[in-house]
Amino acid sequence: MADETPTNGKRPLILNAFVMMCSGHQSPGLWRHPEDKSWKFDQTEHWIELAKLLEAAKFHGIFIADVLGGYDVYKKSLEPAIVSGAQWPVTEPLAVVPAMAAATKSIGFGVTISTTYEQPYHLARRISTIDHLTKGRLGWNIVTSYLDSAAKNLGRTEQLDHDERYAQAEEYMKVIYKLLQASWRDDAVTLDRERGLYTDPSLVRPIHHAGAHYTVPGPHVVHPSPQRTPLLLQAGASKSGKLFAAQHAEAIFTSAHAPEACRKNVAEIRQAAKEVFGRDPRGLKVLALATPILGRTEEEARAKYEEYRRYASLEGALALFGGWTGIDLSQYGDEEELREVESNAVRSTVQAYARFSPANSKWTKHTVAEHVSLGGNGPLLVGTPAQVADSLETWVREADVDGFNLAYALFPQTFEDIIELLLPELRRRGLFWDDYAAPGATYRENFYAEAGQRHPKPEHVASKYHWKAGQSAEESAFPE
Numbered sequence: 001m002a003d004e005t006p007t008n009g010k011r012p013l014i015l016n017a018f019v020m021m022c023s024g025h026q027s028p029g030l031w032r033h034p035e036d037k038s039w040k041f042d043q044t045e046h047w048i049e050l051a052k053l054l055e056a057a058k059f060h061g062i063f064i065a066d067v068l069g070g071y072d073v074y075k076k077s078l079e080p081a082i083v084s085g086a087q088w089p090v091t092e093p094l095a096v097v098p099a100m101a102a103a104t105k106s107i108g109f110g111v112t113i114s115t116t117y118e119q120p121y122h123l124a125r126r127i128s129t130i131d132h133l134t135k136g137r138l139g140w141n142i143v144t145s146y147l148d149s150a151a152k153n154l155g156r157t158e159q160l161d162h163d164e165r166y167a168q169a170e171e172y173m174k175v176i177y178k179l180l181q182a183s184w185r186d187d188a189v190t191l192d193r194e195r196g197l198y199t200d201p202s203l204v205r206p207i208h209h210a211g212a213h214y215t216v217p218g219p220h221v222v223h224p225s226p227q228r229t230p231l232l233l234q235a236g237a238s239k240s241g242k243l244f245a246a247q248h249a250e251a252i253f254t255s256a257h258a259p260e261a262c263r264k265n266v267a268e269i270r271q272a273a274k275e276v277f278g279r280d281p282r283g284l285k286v287l288a289l290a291t292p293i294l295g296r297t298e299e300e301a302r303a304k305y306e307e308y309r310r311y312a313s314l315e316g317a318l319a320l321f322g323g324w325t326g327i328d329l330s331q332y333g334d335e336e337e338l339r340e341v342e343s344n345a346v347r348s349t350v351q352a353y354a355r356f357s358p359a360n361s362k363w364t365k366h367t368v369a370e371h372v373s374l375g376g377n378g379p380l381l382v383g384t385p386a387q388v389a390d391s392l393e394t395w396v397r398e399a400d401v402d403g404f405n406l407a408y409a410l411f412p413q414t415f416e417d418i419i420e421l422l423l424p425e426l427r428r429r430g431l432f433w434d435d436y437a438a439p440g441a442t443y444r445e446n447f448y449a450e451a452g453q454r455h456p457k458p459e460h461v462a463s464k465y466h467w468k469a470g471q472s473a474e475e476s477a478f479p480e
Contacts, residue, residue, distance in 0.1 A: 012430070012449070014404075015406060016060055016061045016062065016287060016403070016406070017050070017054050017408075018065065018405035019062060019063070020090065021064065021091040022041055022088065023036075023039040024085055024087075024313075025407060026375055026407040027409045028317055028320060029085070029313025029373065031085055033410055041091065044099050047099060048100055048103045051101075053416070055106055059107060060446055061443060061446075063141065063233070064109065064110065064111050066112035067147060067323070068145060069153060071088070071319040071322060072319075073319075073327070074318045074319045075328065080319040081316065083315070084313040084316030087320065097130055105440065106446065108139055108442075108446060110138075110233050110443075112141040113127070113140055114143050115172040116169075120175040120214060121216050124175075124180055124222070125221050127140060127230055130230075131227050136444075137442060138230040138231070139251075141234065141253065142233065142234045142248065142249075144165035144168075147323055171212060173461075175211075176229070177462050177464075178465060179219075183207055183219040184219070184223055185471065186224055186469040187469040188204050204219050205219055205473060206219045207219060226454060227444055228462075228466070229455070234249035234251075235254070237254065237269075242268055243272060245284070246269050246272035246276060246279070250283070250284065251284070252266070252287070253289070254401070255378050256289075256399075257378065259394065259395050260398065283457055285402040286401040287404055288399060288405070289375075289376065289379075290391075291408070291414070292382075292422060293382045294388060294417040294422055295384060296384065296421065301382050301387075302382060304382075309374065314373055318372070321369075332365045336364060338362075338364070338365075378407065385424070388425075437449050
C-alpha cells in the first residue's frame with residue numbers, strides 16, 4: 001500500500017504541481033519561449049490535459065495559487081507586471097476545478113482562497129459545492145492576502161494590518177467549521193421517498209455565530225460533502241502565521257531559496273502544533289516550493305537553463321518580489337544590499353532574504369531579479385535526475401519537509417520532464433509511491449496515504465465540530 005514505509009526507512013514524498021491561472025507563474029517572461037503553452041491558461045482544455053497528465057503519473061494534487069490584485073509595488077506602478085505578464089492577467093481558479101475533476105478520478109486540487117474579502121457563509125457554500133462535484137478532492141490553501149492593490153479594489157483604502165488579518169482569519173475558520181462540520185449531521189439527508197422526507201429537520205441546526213467580525217445565524221445551505229472540510233493548506237511563516245498553521249493547517253507550503261531559510265519556521269510550527277494545540281507534529285505535512293530543470297546529462301540540463309534565462313523577465317521578477325515583500329527595489333542602488341524592513345506583506349519572505357544571502361554574493365536588486373526570474377522564491381534545481389533527487393533529499397533532511405510543490409519553468413515541458421526523468425529516480429530510491437490510496441479516494445485520503453481518512457484527523461480542531469451520524473445535538477455541542 002502507498003502508506004507503507006519502504007525498507008530503507010524513507011517515507012514517500014508528497015508531490016503537487018504548482019500552477020496558477022496565468023502565464024509564466026513563478027518564471028515571468030518564459031511565456032515568450034516558442035515551446036511554452038502557459039499562455040493558454042484561459043482554455044478549459046489546457047487544464048484538463050494537465051490534470052490527466054499528472055494523474056497518470058500519480059501526482060497527489062494540483063496546487064493552484066491565486067492573488068486578487070496586481071503587483072504594483074515595484075516602481076510604484078502596475079506597468080512592469082502588465083508588460084511582462086507577471087501573474088497578470090490572472091483568472092479565477094475554482095472555476096476550472098470541476099472540469100479537471102470530471103476528466104480524472106484521483107488527483108486532488110488545492111485552491112488558494114483568501115479569508116479577508118469574502119464572507120465565510122458564501123465561501124462555505126462554494127467549497128462545499130466543489131467538494132461534492134469533485135467527490136471529495138478539494139483542498140483549500142488558506143491565505144489572508146498581502147496586496148494593497150487587492151484591498152483598494154475590494155472596498156478598503158489599504159489592507160488590514162498583518163496581525164489583524166490573522167485575528168480575523170481565526171474567527172473566519174471558526175465560522176467555517178461550524179457551517180461545514182457542525183450544522184448538519186452526517187446522515188441528515190434521508191431521501192425517504194415513502195414519507196416524503198428529503199432531509200430530517202431535526203438533524204440540521206443554525207450555528208448562531210456572533211463575533212467581532214462576523215454574524216452568521218446559519219444553518220449551512222449545503223449538505224455535508226465527502227470531506228466536509230476540504231484538505232487545509234496554509235503558507236504563513238510569520239509569528240501569527242505559524243500559530244495559525246499549527247492549529248489549522250494539514251499541509252504547510254513554504255517558499256524559500258534555501259533549506260536553512262525555512263528550517264527554524266518548520267520546527268517552530270511543529271512544536272506549536274504539539275505543545276499548544278495537542279496535535280501530532282508529523283501530521284502537519286510541509287511542502288517546499290522547487291523548480292526542477294532536468295536533463296539526461298548535466299550538460300543538457302545546463303543548456304536548458306541557459307536557454308530559459310534568455311527569455312526570463314527581470315522586470316517581471318522585480319514586480320513579483322515587490323508584491324511578495326512590499327519592497328520597491330527600484331529605490332535601491334545597484335550595489336545596495338537588501339535590508340530587513342518592517343512589511344505588511346509576506347514578512348517571512350523579507351526576513352529570509354535579509355538573513356540568508358546567496359553563496360559568495362549578496363542580495364542586490366540584480367541578484368534578486370536573477371534568482372526570482374526562474375523559479376520565483378524557491379530553489380532552482382538544475383541537473384540530472386540523480387542530482388535533482390539528491391537536492392530534494394537535502395531539503396527533506398535539512399528543512400524537515402515532507403514533499404514539494406513543483407513549479408514549472410516551461411509549461412508543460414517541465415512537468416513532462418519530471419514525469420519522464422525524475423519520478424523513476426525517486427521511485428528507485430523509495431521516495432515516491434506507486435499508486436493512490438484507494439479507488440475514488442478523497443484528496444485527504446491520498447494526502448495522508450490512508451484510505452478512510454476522509455475527514456480531518458481527530459486531534460485537528462475541525463474534528464471537534466463534527467456532528468457524526470447517530471449523535472444527538474447535545475452530544476455534538478458547538479465548542480467555544
